[in-house]
Amino acid sequence: MANVNLxxxxxxxxGTNFQLSKWAKEGAEEAGAEVKVFKVKExxxxxxxxxxPAWKATVEATKDVPEVTPEDLEWADAIIxxxxxxxxxxxSQMKQxxxxxxxxxxxxxxxxxxxxxxxxxxxxxxxxxxxxxxLYTSMYHWGAIVAxxxxxxxxxxxxxxxxxxxxxxxxxxxxxxxxxxxxxxxxAKRTVTVAEWVKKGNQ
Numbered sequence: 001m002a003n004v005n006l007x008x009x010x011x012x013x014x015g016t017n018f019q020l021s022k023w024a025k026e027g028a029e030e031a032g033a034e035v036k037v038f039k040v041k042e043x044x045x046x047x048x049x050x051x052x053p054a055w056k057a058t059v060e061a062t063k064d065v066p067e068v069t070p071e072d073l074e075w076a077d078a079i080i081x082x083x084x085x086x087x088x089x090x091x092s093q094m095k096q097x098x099x100x101x102x103x104x105x106x107x108x109x110x111x112x113x114x115x116x117x118x119x120x121x122x123x124x125x126x127x128x129x130x131x132x133x134x135l136y137t138s139m140y141h142w143g144a145i146v147a148x149x150x151x152x153x154x155x156x157x158x159x160x161x162x163x164x165x166x167x168x169x170x171x172x173x174x175x176x177x178x179x180x181x182x183x184x185x186x187x188a189k190r191t192v193t194v195a196e197w198v199k200k201g202n203q
Contacts, residue, residue, distance in 0.1 A: 004033040004195045006188070007076035009068050010083065011040050011093045014174050015058045016120045017082040018065075020166070020184050024080050024118070027185030031192040033078070038068035040097045054174055068097060070104050078114040078147075078195035080188060081135055085119055088127035089134045098138050110142035112202070114195040116149070116187055117165040124160070124177075128167035136164070147194040149187045159183030 006028045012018040025035045117135045119128040150163045159180040166184050169177040
């Protein structure tokens with residue numbers, strides 16, 4: 001197997017997408033990849049975070065996770081994004097990071113990166129698919145290669161059937177409704193496999 005470098009990049013307010021990212025790391029490492037997990041920079045005021053116990057707990061739980069930089073994108077052969085939905089779109093924290101990749105884009109440094117995405121919302125039709133597709137729109141501008149899970153394995157159906165990327169519903173207590181661990185790990189392995197094909201083809 002070609003040595004694939006995978007960056008898992010997340011934004012998480014309640015801990016869900018942090019957990020999805022950890023499962024993605026596990027799946028990718030089982031496929032032989034070198035994996036680094038990163039968070040994007042928090043833009044919300046500290047007062048807002050302090051007033052929300054779940055948010056504050058997530059900030060504390062992720063305090064040792066490094067913030068992603070453009071250099072981390074250069075290092076990666078493949079990237080998995082994990083974000084909650086905000087009105088059917090990605091959170092501003094992730095959008096701001098993507099907006100800062102123009103320098104790499106202009107130099108062609110993002111071409112042929114293999115990418116995939118995951119999402120969460122508080123109800124089954126809360127915009128998860130639209131959020132993933134909105135993120136992929138930026139990836140098309142990069143010239144990246146989207147490795148969606150599609151319906152390539154039965155595990156996708158068991159996790160709710162989203163072909164664009166694993167998505168999960170989170171209840172009012174912050175618990176995941178669907179069992180998506182196996183789907184996340186499968187998606188990570190598929191992303192690594194596609195990145196391996198691309199990397200071998202470029203050698």
